Amino acid sequence: MRLRHLAGAVALMAALAACSDGAAGTGGTAAAAGASAAAAPSGSAAPKGPTVTRLGVTVTGGFGQAPAVGVAGGATAPAEPAVEVLSAGKGRVVRAGDLVVTGYHVQSWGSGGAPSATLDDTWARGLPRLGVAGPRAADAWAKVVVGRRAGSRLLVVAPSADGWTTGAAGATGPVAVVLDVVDVVEPGGAGVGTAVRSGTGGGYPTVVGAPGKAPTVTSVVAVGTSKKRRSRLLVDGAGDPVDAKRTLVVQLLEVDGETGRTVNSTWGGSPVLMPGRAVLKTVPALKAAGVGSRAVAVLPATSTTHARVLVLDVLDQV
Secondary structure (H helix, E strand, C coil): HHHHHHHHHHHHHHHHHHHHHCCCCCCCHHHHHHHHHHHHCCCCCCCCCECCCCCEEEEEECCCCCCEEEEECCCCCCCCEEEEEEEECCEEECCCCCEEEEEEEEEECCCCCCCCCCEEEHHCCCCCCEEEEEEEEHHHHHCCCCEEECCEEEEEEHHHCCCCCCCCCCCCCEEEEEEEEEECCCCCCCHCEEECCCCEEEEEEECCCCCCCCCEECCCCCCCCCCCCCCEEEECCCEEECCCEEECCCCCEEECCCCCCCEECCCCCCCEEHHHHHEEEEEEEECEEEECCCEEEEEECCCHHHHCEEEEEEEEEE
8 A cells, every 4th residue: 555655656746747847857956956955954054074973984065965975995884883963953853653854865885895886865866855754664764863853964874784775776785874854744734724715617626625634626527628737726824935945745636637536646645745846837826825735736638648637735845
């Protein structure tokens, strides 16, 4: 069930990015969104130069910045996983079960004559990572962040077998990981808002569901074979204005505009992260809205797909 939700979220994000005329798919825009996301919480001041850590790793750059990581020649990785706090944040303490945004850079240690190399990097991908923290989580980062404050930058040295290199085929040996605890997402953020309309009529589908609860599209009769993209605000959020320069935490529902069939949904699983610029380009009704808002968008039919309906809830921005 969890894998189905993840696959659906990936497909839905790809569709949203495609509809934004490249806003989410271009390296520059996405990278800028990821960088701004990693800089959002209150962390320690950025170091002015390289920091040589007690674990034998050199880290350049402060919290929120893409780090440069180097392993000192001849340095030996500790036999057991080790964590060093590079800068302590002042945000909320992460608890098991919290939904946490992180940014991280994974560097191979370079042991056995192999050079040190980058294995994974959320800054290079343009978006941070969102997931549930906890000691029983499958992802290594989810265990490390428990008990840390948002705004902290950590250095982790651990065996690759601990799960830090799932995205790097064939990676072996120790790794050095610079990990930013970006933010703790309030799961009830989507419920802070006032319903302003149902979405019915004027070429829009009928959308029902209370703020913060999973929406349902009960009728797509008015959508038909729509050839015009449009969006409408359904719930006006009480939070800060949605910012195109930030990364948004969203719940999404995608429905076939002709059949009414649900194509993809993140409800029932985990929310996803999307660059604010891409979301606002696709769903302009959110431009004057606050965090906690819900909007519906009708995306026109193409030569290969029916018209689509997107219902999007903005839970938070980082």
